[in-house]
Amino acid sequence: MDLATIIEAVVKVLIVLGFVLMGVPLIVWMERKVLGHMQDRIGPERVGPFGLLQTIADGMKLFFKEDMLPAQADKVVFFLAPGLSIVTALVAATVVPWGDTVTLFGREIGLRITDVNIALLFLLGTTSMGVYGIVLGGWASNSKYPLLGGLRSSAQMISYELAQGISLVPIVMITGSLSLSQIGRAQESMWFVVPQFFAFVIFVICAVAETNRAPFDLAEAETELVAGFHTEFSSMKFALYFLSEYANMMVVAGVAITCFLGAWHGPGPIPGVLWFLIKLSLFLFFFIWLRATFPRLRYDQLMGFGWKVLLPASLLNMAVTAVVLVMKG
Amino acid sequence: MTEIILFSLFALTAVTCALGVVFHKNPVHCALLLVAVLLSLAGLFIMLHAQFIAALQVIVYAGAIMVLFLFVLMLLNVRRHEDVLTPGAAKGFGFLFALIVFVELLWVALSPGGGEQGSVGAPAALPQEFGSPAAIGRILYTTWLYPFEITSILLLVAVVGAVLLARRKFVG
Amino acid sequence: MTFPFPVDASLSLIEPLLIVCGVGILLLLLDLVLPHGQKHLTAWVALGGLGWALIRTLAQWGLSERGYAGMVSLDNLSTLFNVVFLCSTAIVVLLSMAFLKREEVEHAEYHALLLFATSGMMMLASGLDLITLFLGIEVLSISLYILAGYRRNSDASNEAAMKYFLLGAFASGILLYGIALVYGATGTTSLHRIGEAIAGVGAPVPEGLIYAGMSLILVGLAFKVAAVPFHMWTPDVYQGAPTPITAFLSAGPKAAAFAAFLRVFFIAFGPAQAEWDMVLGVIAVLTMTVGNIAAIAQTNVKRMLAYSSIAHSGYVLIGLVSGGLVGGTGAVFYLMAYVAMNLGAFGIVVLLESKADRGEELKDYAGIGFKYPLIGALLSLFMLSLSGIPPTVGFVGKLYLFGTAVQTGHVWLAVFGVLNSAISVFYYLRLLVLMYMRESQETLPAIRIPLAMAVVLTVAAVGTLWPGLFPNTWFHAAQESVRSIFS
Numbered sequence: 001m002d003l004a005t006i007i008e009a010v011v012k013v014l015i016v017l018g019f020v021l022m023g024v025p026l027i028v029w030m031e032r033k034v035l036g037h038m039q040d041r042i043g044p045e046r047v048g049p050f051g052l053l054q055t056i057a058d059g060m061k062l063f064f065k066e067d068m069l070p071a072q073a074d075k076v077v078f079f080l081a082p083g084l085s086i087v088t089a090l091v092a093a094t095v096v097p098w099g100d101t102v103t104l105f106g107r108e109i110g111l112r113i114t115d116v117n118i119a120l121l122f123l124l125g126t127t128s129m130g131v132y133g134i135v136l137g138g139w140a141s142n143s144k145y146p147l148l149g150g151l152r153s154s155a156q157m158i159s160y161e162l163a164q165g166i167s168l169v170p171i172v173m174i175t176g177s178l179s180l181s182q183i184g185r186a187q188e189s190m191w192f193v194v195p196q197f198f199a200f201v202i203f204v205i206c207a208v209a210e211t212n213r214a215p216f217d218l219a220e221a222e223t224e225l226v227a228g229f230h231t232e233f234s235s236m237k238f239a240l241y242f243l244s245e246y247a248n249m250m251v252v253a254g255v256a257i258t259c260f261l262g263a264w265h266g267p268g269p270i271p272g273v274l275w276f277l278i279k280l281s282l283f284l285f286f287f288i289w290l291r292a293t294f295p296r297l298r299y300d301q302l303m304g305f306g307w308k309v310l311l312p313a314s315l316l317n318m319a320v321t322a323v324v325l326v327m328k329g
Numbered sequence: 330m331t332e333i334i335l336f337s338l339f340a341l342t343a344v345t346c347a348l349g350v351v352f353h354k355n356p357v358h359c360a361l362l363l364v365a366v367l368l369s370l371a372g373l374f375i376m377l378h379a380q381f382i383a384a385l386q387v388i389v390y391a392g393a394i395m396v397l398f399l400f401v402l403m404l405l406n407v408r409r410h411e412d413v414l415t416p417g418a419a420k421g422f423g424f425l426f427a428l429i430v431f432v433e434l435l436w437v438a439l440s441p442g443g444g445e446q447g448s449v450g451a452p453a454a455l456p457q458e459f460g461s462p463a464a465i466g467r468i469l470y471t472t473w474l475y476p477f478e479i480t481s482i483l484l485l486v487a488v489v490g491a492v493l494l495a496r497r498k499f500v501g
Numbered sequence: 502m503t504f505p506f507p508v509d510a511s512l513s514l515i516e517p518l519l520i521v522c523g524v525g526i527l528l529l530l531l532d533l534v535l536p537h538g539q540k541h542l543t544a545w546v547a548l549g550g551l552g553w554a555l556i557r558t559l560a561q562w563g564l565s566e567r568g569y570a571g572m573v574s575l576d577n578l579s580t581l582f583n584v585v586f587l588c589s590t591a592i593v594v595l596l597s598m599a600f601l602k603r604e605e606v607e608h609a610e611y612h613a614l615l616l617f618a619t620s621g622m623m624m625l626a627s628g629l630d631l632i633t634l635f636l637g638i639e640v641l642s643i644s645l646y647i648l649a650g651y652r653r654n655s656d657a658s659n660e661a662a663m664k665y666f667l668l669g670a671f672a673s674g675i676l677l678y679g680i681a682l683v684y685g686a687t688g689t690t691s692l693h694r695i696g697e698a699i700a701g702v703g704a705p706v707p708e709g710l711i712y713a714g715m716s717l718i719l720v721g722l723a724f725k726v727a728a729v730p731f732h733m734w735t736p737d738v739y740q741g742a743p744t745p746i747t748a749f750l751s752a753g754p755k756a757a758a759f760a761a762f763l764r765v766f767f768i769a770f771g772p773a774q775a776e777w778d779m780v781l782g783v784i785a786v787l788t789m790t791v792g793n794i795a796a797i798a799q800t801n802v803k804r805m806l807a808y809s810s811i812a813h814s815g816y817v818l819i820g821l822v823s824g825g826l827v828g829g830t831g832a833v834f835y836l837m838a839y840v841a842m843n844l845g846a847f848g849i850v851v852l853l854e855s856k857a858d859r860g861e862e863l864k865d866y867a868g869i870g871f872k873y874p875l876i877g878a879l880l881s882l883f884m885l886s887l888s889g890i891p892p893t894v895g896f897v898g899k900l901y902l903f904g905t906a907v908q909t910g911h912v913w914l915a916v917f918g919v920l921n922s923a924i925s926v927f928y929y930l931r932l933l934v935l936m937y938m939r940e941s942q943e944t945l946p947a948i949r950i951p952l953a954m955a956v957v958l959t960v961a962a963v964g965t966l967w968p969g970l971f972p973n974t975w976f977h978a979a980q981e982s983v984r985s986i987f988s
Contacts, residue, residue: 077357118462121384128392132364135396139357139403151403154396161393178462437709474510475569476632479624482522483640486617489529490647493610494662 004107012113013094020093024246025055030281031288038292059239067235070141077140082233082240085133089247092126095119096254097181099264099272111264111273112181119180120172123255124165127210131157133244134212134229141232149228152218152299157210159303163310164206167199170321171259180255184263191262198317200260202310207252209306211245213287215294218302253283335376343369356402360395367391379460514568514575517554517561517583518623524550525616532609540607547594547612551619555587565985571691572630576985581833581978582626582760585840589752590619592844592960595953596851597745603855604652604743611651615749618644622757629768631680631690631718634761638676638725641754642669648749649742661741668724668734676721682714683769692769700772715770715777722765725758726814729787736795739807744854744861747803748847751810752840759817759836763829766821767986774824782822782914789815789921797928800863802850805928806843809887812925813839819902819918823909829983830976831905835898837975838968842886842895845961849880852954866932868941873948877936879958886965888929889922893969901976 029044029052036043044051069078099111116122131154138150172178174195175186183192193200209216218228230241257263257279264272266279297305342365349362367390374383458464469477512519527550528543535542558580566575594615601607621641628634646669650662684690686706687698698706724731739747770777792812799805817839820832853869853876854860870877886893899922906915950958968975 074355074357077361116380118380118384121381121388121462125384125387125392128388128396131392131396132361132399135399135403136357136361139399147403151400154400158393158396165388176463434713437707437713471509472570473632475515475572476630476636479633479636479640482617482620483636483643485526486614486640486643486647489610489613489617490643493608493614493647494650494653 008109016093016113020247020250024243027246027284028055034288035292062235062239065235070143070232072142074140077136081133081137081140082237085244086240088126088130089244092123092251095122095180097184098276115181118178120168120178128161138229143232146229146231153212159306160206160209163202163314166314166318167202168259169318170196170199173321173325180258184258187262188265193260202314203256207256211248211252214291215296218299249287253280339369339372360398360402364391364395378455381460381462381465509568509570511568514566514573517558518620520550520554521616521620525613528609528613540609543609543612544594544598547616548591551587551591558583572633573627574629577982578986579627581982583623585756585837586619586622586753589840589844590615592957593745593749595957596748596848598953599951600745600851614644614648622753625757626760629692635677635680648746649738652743657741661738664734665738672721672724675717679714679717679721682710686710692764695769696771722762726755727811728784728814729791732811735811736804736807740801740804744851748844751843756836756840778822781818785815785818785822786917793921793924802861802863816902819906819914823905823911826983827905830980831902833979833983834976835902838894838898841961841964842883845965846883848957848961849876866935867939870936872945879962881933882962882965884929884932888926894965897969897972
């Protein structure tokens with residue numbers, strides 16, 4: 001391992017971490033602005049130009065708030081849980097490619113932190129570990145509503161993980177690889193959303209559920225559960241949960257783009273990385289749009305939908321894809 | 330060298346956490362330590378070039394089964410460690426037998442022939458695709474086809490049983 | 502359409518297994534279609550499937566093939582055991598008809614699980630690899646855990662299922678650990694190649710590891726056949742489970758576990774027989790003695806038969822210890838005999854008990870001998886056979902088993918076997934004394950024997966009596982089956 005490799009790795013990690021962590025305030029600002037306009041109001045506008053600095057100010061406020069520890073809370077787990085949440089979200093971001101390779105200073109550099117050959121499984125693994133942050137946060141608070149929120153979300157995430165994983169299988173069957181950069185490269189001529197539209201729809205629905213976003217945000221349903229699993233968290237611990245939710249959104253959007261929406265490919269002379277960023281912003285806009293449009297589901301409807309509709313549909317899609325692939329030889 | 334350091338790291342974590350699983354009083358902490366054991370095992374699998382198995386270990390065991398464990402622990406709200414073993418004789422016997430088995434296995438492992446010679450030693454050079462999903466898929470559908478298929482019957486039986494024993498209405 | 506790689510999968514090799522599994526899945530689907538009150542029809546579908554599989558199995562007699570990368574063996578041993586499994590399951594389906602109706606628990610899952618359990622037994626009897634054996638044991642055991650707890654509203658049934666499940670899962674864990682150690686020592690899970698490794702073909706293997714693995718596998722299998730000291734689950738499970746399931750438990754699964762025992766210890770560990778035959782011998786003696794002595798103290802018929810079933814495991818183990826063709830033949834013959842007479846005995850228990858576990862106590866049998874002469878006569882026949890009195894199949898089986906023990910130089914085993922048979926006569930005949938020499942406490946209602954039950958009792962009675970008088974056919978079948986694993 002020479003010095004250049006190490007420098008390359010460090011720089012890439014810094015870029016991704018910086019992008020994800022700096023991107024979050026931007027997305028939050030976008031969410032508030034977009035929601036505002038969709039609900040016929042203006043949204044934040046006082047702090048900075050167009051209210052751009054509003055989220056930074058909110059972050060500062062959180063930072064200086066008192067860090068509460070509920071009586072009878074499980075101290076170790078209470079500290080561990082928010083950390084687990086953010087770590088899994090950031091680790092997942094390491095395998096998402098944001099472009100093909102470029103040549104800089106005579107080195108061929110892949111635009112991703114790491115290109116493991118089982119990237120997709122790695123992603124599923126880290127997402128499944130992400131459940132712990134939520135369920136443990138809910139449990140460690142030693143309080144009713146957080147516990148219920150934690151239980152709800154763990155059941156929800158396990159259920160939707162299945163359909164999500166299976167909806168990605170056809171992509172793997174078509175490309176014959178679990179590596180995200182291979183999958184990205186395979187979409188040069190055609191985006192997989194065209195042959196695999198069903199899988200795409202299933203994946204997006206599951207992605208919304210996996211990130212606990214509206215209309216699947218039952219883990220924190222404020223009308224019934226106060227704020228769900230993070231009711232008792234304040235200050236930086238709350239900020240970590242907040243960060244990880246938005247970081248997860250970015251990862252999931254990145255995976256959807258890589259697997260279905262042509263990764264960094266796009267028409268015109270625009271460079272791949274830029275295409276990726278454009279798609280990412282549009283996808284995040286879509287997330288916000290969903291939140292503004294749909295009412296929250298009831299919990300039993302949510303579970304029923306996951307097990308009785310999405311899972312069979314994704315299995316069927318997988319079977320049909322397999323048959324078609326074999327027929328084509 | 331890196332290999333030895335990594336191995337010691339994973340192995341020590343696994344053993345320490347496993348001891349924690351047995352001796353910790355709080356069931357939820359035990360479950361978390363078990364997750365740590367499973368993750369370090371996944372690390373060991375990666376060191377053995379079995380990336381696919383490692384990923385499955387994380388997704389299936391650490392990610393799904395252990396979450397269900399936690400789910401049950403939380404629903405039952407088992408806060409304090411409940412001593413299921415009757416104190417005294419039963420516990421003593423348990424430790425005694427565990428000790429005997431441990432010493433026996435230790436003796437087996439250290440006895441001549443237990444170590445490097447025989448089939449236990451380092452295998453020949455690994456095939457190029459070793460441990461990849463493609464290689465595992467191929468072997469599952471050729472050599473191990475029969476066990477693979479009867480495993481599906483096993484799972485079907487388990488599902489039927491779970492539904493039969495757990496569904497709300499039974500009679501009529 | 503061709504596969505890009507060779508697949509060694511001959512369907513005809515596992516045809517009976519496929520039929521049984523297929524019909525099991527069909528039953529699950531039928532359950533969706535059949536209206537309430539018509540679910541009992543699934544029993545006939547199950548019987549049809551079993552009959553079809555039986556016909557195909559009989560056609561396989563004499564064939565000798567291996568397939569699926571050497572993991573599945575079609576030989577006379579698997580064929581003979583498949584016949585035993587299919588017949589015993591069919592008998593249990595017939596036994597259950599009246600029971601399910603009486604307890605108002607007619608569901609298609611019951612028969613589906615019976616069929617899946619049967620498929621698990623078939624996997625066990627034909628497995629030539631530790632992995633397939635383990636999977637077979639699990640398919641069988643999980644079906645049985647569920648069936649033992651089938652009467653969800655009964656505490657005893659729940660207790661039985663829970664105990665069976667916890668201890669069974671533990672035993673499976675031990676078995677699997679043993680398999681892992683043997684694999685670690687030899688680098689293979691194939692029974693034949695383990696045998697070669699132990700016999701010293703190829704590189705030397707670490708002996709300690711093999712013996713550690715072997716003893717763990719022995720513990721796991723001993724649990725499944727209910728050998729002492731791994732028998733603790735048996736009485737509670739046999740007593741709490743629905744009676745037809747108790748009958749099922751004591752017949753097919755026990756035979757299947759012994760088939761696995763036979764293959765593992767004759768093929769894989771055969772070359773090391775000097776190491777295990779003393780251990781197994783001691784287990785056999787303990788199993789017989791503990792089973793028989795504990796049976797004397799029982800007041801519940803199902804519990805008594807549970808201990809008797811433990812004792813009979815001990816007798817069969819004598820055959821395994823004796824080893825070789827003669828010992829194996831003795832064990833297989835005795836297993837067939839045991840399945841026939843035991844199913845008959847349980848048939849009578851099912852017939853005489855009434856709703857909510859009534860009529861299972863020994864005192865409930867007082868005076869029935871003269872009140873129901875036919876039932877009394879049949880029960881006497883089965884009891885005489887279980888205790889090994891001529892001219893029944895139990896007598897022939899024991900005679901041959903103890904003979905092989907003497908022949909192979911295990912005289913002490915034969916002595917213990919004879920002593921134990923003498924003990925067992927006490928509690929088997931006590932039931933006869935009760936039936937014929939005591940007056941009943943209450944007035945006994947008239948009993949009508951349903952057609953299904955009549956078939957069961959006739960088959961069991963013929964199976965108990967006919968080979969007792971003319972044992973040659975059974976003996977020949979048993980001998981051919983054991984011979985086939987040595988070829």
